[in-house]
Amino acid sequence: MNRQSSVARSLALLAVLGLGASLTTVPAAAEEVKTPRVKWGQCPDDVVAEAAPTVLQCANVPVPLDYAEPEGEQIDLTLSRLPAANPDKRRGVLMLNPGGPGGSGLALSALLVAQGLPSSVTDRYDLIGMDTRGIGHSTPVSCGFTTDSPYYSNIPPYAVDDAAVTAQAKVAEQAAKQCADNDDGRLRHITTANTARDLDRIRAALGEEKTSYLGYSYGTALGAAYASMFPERSDRIVLDSNIGDTHLDRDGMRRFALGMEQTLPDFAKWAARRHDSYGLGRTPGQVRASYLTLAGRLDKAPVAGIDGNLFRLLTFGHLFKQTQYPKLAQTWQSLLEGDKTAARGLTATPEETAENGLSPTDNALTVFLAVTCNDVEWPEDVNTYRQGVTEDRERYPLYGAATANITPCAFWPYAPVEPPVEVDTEGPRNVLLLQNRRDASTPHLGGRMLRKKFGDRARLISVDDSGHGVYALGKNSCALNTTTRYLVVGEMPTKDKYCRAD
Template identity: 40%
Template sequence: MGAAKKIREARSMTQIKRNAALVAVTAVALGMVTPLAVAVEQAPALDWKKCAGSTLDPRQQCATLEVPMDYAHPDGRKIGIAVSRIPSENPDARRGALFLIPGGPGGSSLTDPSNKGQKLPQEVRDAYDLIGFAPRGLAPSTSVDCGLEHGDLALSKLRPWPAADGSVDGNMATARRMADACAANGGELIQHLSTRNEARDLDRLRAALGERKISAWGVSYGTYVGSVYAQLFPARTDRFVLDSNDNPDPTKVSRAWLAGHEQGVEDTFPEFAKWASEPGNPYRLADTAAEVRPLFLRLAERLDREPIPWPGANPEELNGNVLRQTMLDTLYDPDHFPALAALMLAAQSGTLPPAPASPPDAALQNVTAVGAGTLCNDVAWPTSTAVYEKGVAESRAKYPLTAGMPRNAMVCAAWPYAPKEPPVRVTDRGPSNILLVQNERDVATPVSGALKLREALGRRAVMVTVNSTGHGSYLRNGNACGDETVSRFLATGQRPAADTYCR
């Protein structure tokens, strides 16, 4: 281990001493990166220490990476990015570093080397150092906070569910209130949260690790981060796994992700309906699957008219939109189906269980600020109420389960800052070293959106569609065929020759 560490440190110093100007000129001339995606070779070496926290694998190490807050002014203010690693378990078999790119925006992979990273097969853990991080803005990295009202931290408020009659006026008012709070309390950093900058931070981390290339496993929003990295730095990619894939539409970006919930719910709700009508199920809702959908719609409409008090919840009532949000949350994982069924049964009886525990407001404030800043800085959203009124009306008519939410106004509709850079257009330029894995029924990143990313990447990618239900496929809600395909690629580089289906 000592010899391997010295080699890595020597490689890191070699990277650090490169002529950044020469790298920049060459990369821009080749069209491989944007001008602001350079000067990353100046990253200082990392000072690895034991991580805080008793639940982590004792092998996990932590450090702080210093990066520019604004890559347009790299000599200006610096911020810290918290990073972690568990070194390869077999230095003789080590290939490089596997970046675990979290979802969100607002998710962290800082503990992932100790947690989901340990679910990776032995040959993968031997081949890579497992690398986690907390993206810019997210504690314990230099953090942001919008100071939102407690009520605006409710999931049923953060997801822009319209009023019972379809009105979006309340959503626009919420968007303005939240945007004003972020402008007042978010500081300068909130203006520099973006997917481009997260990708640049990752490349700076690559340089600090002394790696010529990186491999990655990105999940959900992490698939967009991984795609953007592969677009900006194609020559620095090794084996990339993109799991549960976002539509990369450069004209909409996050608006396309939100809109995707329409089809995602339609793809997934029938699985819940089948489960909820099975004989012997203690949470059985109906005799047949066909009865579950109208039952849900009637109950949501009733709760729109007659909410049930729910002390300790946020808001402190079970209304139609809280039920719809619970439905959306539940469909992420079939293991969560009982939560929705139990709530529906309780609402029918009029006696609710204790409100589920919620994370502390401070944590929600931080996650929400990172999410808002990233989503709103990546692409400009329409500011006209009429745009959302039209979209919501069309969506409610075609997709009643989601009641117009996926085309409604989030905080970005009133965001006070214009994007500093255009969205990244993902293309097929670069090496063919990307494997997409995608569940066929995924409420958050439906297969219809994943196919858009597959189309954009062209010859660079191969896609494995998995006959399974839930968000997060590899080693989570997929199947053995999909898991084996991804593991083989990470360990050996072998991909299917063409797009394939894991039945």
């Protein structure tokens, strides 16, 4: 197996694509339709194993592939349910989404319970996880990417110069062509707007007048789209680690570099206090210098198959959680010392198991491209990306030359068939936004942007913490209590709130 693909494969999921018939006839909020009720049964074996010891129920719900032809081809969506633990207190369903786009959410309820989701929430809600359209057990899509494909990550490689942008353009163009060649007619229908329409079909199939929602990362874009398209059917909406809109565009991708600039200092402070153990620098400034030195060295002479691009990607991914700092420090130390054996062991990833005959990495990369490229137009001129890389290499030296680099969306074979969902300010005040002050993939700016777009419908909880994910996934008591009060008793803060570090 290609070593670089093996290392990058697990990181590709972090982090975080013209129809014959136009979808312009599809209403933003479709009329209520008759949907068969859900019949719950046993979950697929891989979901059972991932959720253990929590026991979930699973079911399939059919939805139109193309909402412009609602009676046409149907695809299946697979759902999971963790029933409300106290039926006497039950108030409805809480739909969950882990982000991506491309992440499986069938076992997300079990993960949140394991992380300490308060029983006051699990008493009152059926927790509904799902594989959204195109993902996993829900009529999956595939571009046919393999472990040795040159396209192996949803974040482009760091471009050290203009020639690197040109080289990446060839990879991106081939990836887009591969998706077109492997498309069975479903790929162009994988969009945020259609997935939001799916959520409303699921709500109807569950027999609920309204649905509450908890989404992380890209899941905030999906939740914002649902709350905007179906405002009167949205109940209590929690959007955690916001990307800033109802879609991810080129500006959103470039904000990853801003997030890394704001988050690396937390790791640098941590590592500086442990200099005697890891030798990365006695001050945060020295640790940052070690990063830049090591990245430049690996650009010229990789260690154990890890070049400067993979080193930067590894660092970006390990900034998502402070619990990953020790492994990140070990990796830096091994690379600084040129210890190939240690570096190889620290970055090894297990072989993935195909589900339904489909590689999970291929599936995740495919859905990421489909949603991202189908939602909004991306620039097609390679020079636009060259200029962006030059700009961001200067203003965001840690990672800007990666996130500004060209993606397959520049060569995507399908034009968006409808505009991105506009955030609706006219609905109920029911959107609670959660955002860490320092987050590599969703910087605080994303929360501020969505707060402005929602206007009085939303309140923003800013948390003095580092990492990706706040509610149940973080450690801040203020954010936990504020969100739980909202979900349990509907107490929305009267104004935006700042939560100090615990």
